Amino acid sequence: MKKIMGLHKLYENNSVLADEIxxxxxxxxxxRRGFLRKSGLISMGAALGASIPFASNMPxxxxxxxxxxxxxxxxxxxxxxxxxxxxxxxxxxxxxxxxDDKVTxxxxxxxxxxxxxxxxxTVNPDKWELTIEGESCVETKTITLNELKNNFAHHTLQLQLxxxxxxxxxxxxxxxxxxxxxxxxxCPQWTGVRLSDVLKYAGIKxxxxxxxxxxxxxxxxxxxxxxxxxxxxxxxxxxxxxxxLVWDMNGEPLPLIHGAPLRMICSGWPASVSGKWLSKILIRxxxxxxxxxxGQSYRVPCKPVAPGTKVADEDxxxxxxxxxxxxxxxxxxxxIHNLKNKLRIRGHAxxxxxxxxxxxxxxxxxANWQLTQLEKPINKFAWQHWIQDIIFPxxxxxxxxxxxxxxxGNSQPVILPQWNPRGYLNNACHRIAINIVA
Ligand SMILES: Nc1nc2c(c(=O)[nH]1)N[C@H]1C(S)=C(S)[C@@H](COP(=O)(O)O)O[C@H]1N2
Ligand SMILES: [Mo]
Numbered sequence: 001m002k003k004i005m006g007l008h009k010l011y012e013n014n015s016v017l018a019d020e021i022x023x024x025x026x027x028x029x030x031x032r033r034g035f036l037r038k039s040g041l042i043s044m045g046a047a048l049g050a051s052i053p054f055a056s057n058m059p060x061x062x063x064x065x066x067x068x069x070x071x072x073x074x075x076x077x078x079x080x081x082x083x084x085x086x087x088x089x090x091x092x093x094x095x096x097x098x099x100d101d102k103v104t105x106x107x108x109x110x111x112x113x114x115x116x117x118x119x120x121x122t123v124n125p126d127k128w129e130l131t132i133e134g135e136s137c138v139e140t141k142t143i144t145l146n147e148l149k150n151n152f153a154h155h156t157l158q159l160q161l162x163x164x165x166x167x168x169x170x171x172x173x174x175x176x177x178x179x180x181x182x183x184x185x186x187c188p189q190w191t192g193v194r195l196s197d198v199l200k201y202a203g204i205k206x207x208x209x210x211x212x213x214x215x216x217x218x219x220x221x222x223x224x225x226x227x228x229x230x231x232x233x234x235x236x237x238x239x240x241x242x243x244x245l246v247w248d249m250n251g252e253p254l255p256l257i258h259g260a261p262l263r264m265i266c267s268g269w270p271a272s273v274s275g276k277w278l279s280k281i282l283i284r285x286x287x288x289x290x291x292x293x294x295g296q297s298y299r300v301p302c303k304p305v306a307p308g309t310k311v312a313d314e315d316x317x318x319x320x321x322x323x324x325x326x327x328x329x330x331x332x333x334x335x336i337h338n339l340k341n342k343l344r345i346r347g348h349a350x351x352x353x354x355x356x357x358x359x360x361x362x363x364x365x366x367a368n369w370q371l372t373q374l375e376k377p378i379n380k381f382a383w384q385h386w387i388q389d390i391i392f393p394x395x396x397x398x399x400x401x402x403x404x405x406x407x408x409g410n411s412q413p414v415i416l417p418q419w420n421p422r423g424y425l426n427n428a429c430h431r432i433a434i435n436i437v438a
Contacts, residue, residue, distance in 0.1 A: 171423040
């Protein structure tokens, strides 16, 4: 730690420590992807084993010559092959071929932090408390995590989690924010209690309309009075059987980066409503007004606008259900395949609050579509798996496109959906390249 202290001076906020940025073990070598921005300097210094005297002159994104030749993969602790989009706050996505598992393992779930997550030392599951309060809460209650586990019925469900900004990188004009391609989606299995049981325990007043969370993460500015994010859902969504407060993921304790020791999961909506490091639940008599509920955050124009249009805050509407979407997880894009053999492709499809009715594949740029074999979801809000055997007519370059349709007949757009200022809800068809050879 000593060696990197010099670098701290570069930051307005000295309280941000290298280990909070969660680069694997501190001695791990970092490579190209680690050096996206100046904010990577702490880790850069840690990796070089020396401070960088002229660091303030370094162009953002410059890869130090000491590392520019290495092919070693950047490593994020507990993660396997994720692409780092930002290191402060940490944001990383999963390449499509690493989303092949039916149940997303912890090592392959994308990461989206808006602030600085609590450090491991401050997270003690035995001492963790949850407070339920708010204007429309009958009686403010504080319970420990152990009481939550002991006093309420447990439920285990596989629930999809997708960032509202997944796919943002394809919009034009571009939108600010993490440039997610297709990898801000996953569908792990979660264990916990129903949010509705906990709300009923504290009591819901007649005038309740919204349920919101607060977590123990800190604002990037370091200001303890500010929260990085605090969002919520309308009461009806919070009361759904599948809205959970969870402590386990895939039968293991929730990893710290995914919200340990307790998080909320309200599946089908932008994952920003699924609060991590959960310390407070608010039963509100109005639409919640916490950070990232207002303005342009997680909102899209109420009426369609031309690309590039500035839209006033009052004309922006809160995103609710995520749109129908699908992904090809096998094979990975760019493979070479022999003409003689059929190719069995596979992947997942999901549709926010709804279910997927059909998934189609095309190998001729969308001129013809073949119906794939689609499984039913294991439970509501779990993604569905599809497979299809493809026969290619001759050698050459192909693209396989995949398109899902929900049970209301809504289909994925082939190119891009409606442009919006912040680049949310891109559910355009996923496509991969395949070279067919004799
Ligand atoms: N307390 C807290 N909860 C949070 C966030 C956060 O920054 N802080 N990020 C939200 C957003 S925008 C997303 S997309 C999901 C990401 O969950 P994951 O990192 O476990 O994949 O968590 C949500 N819950
Ligand atoms: Mo998100």
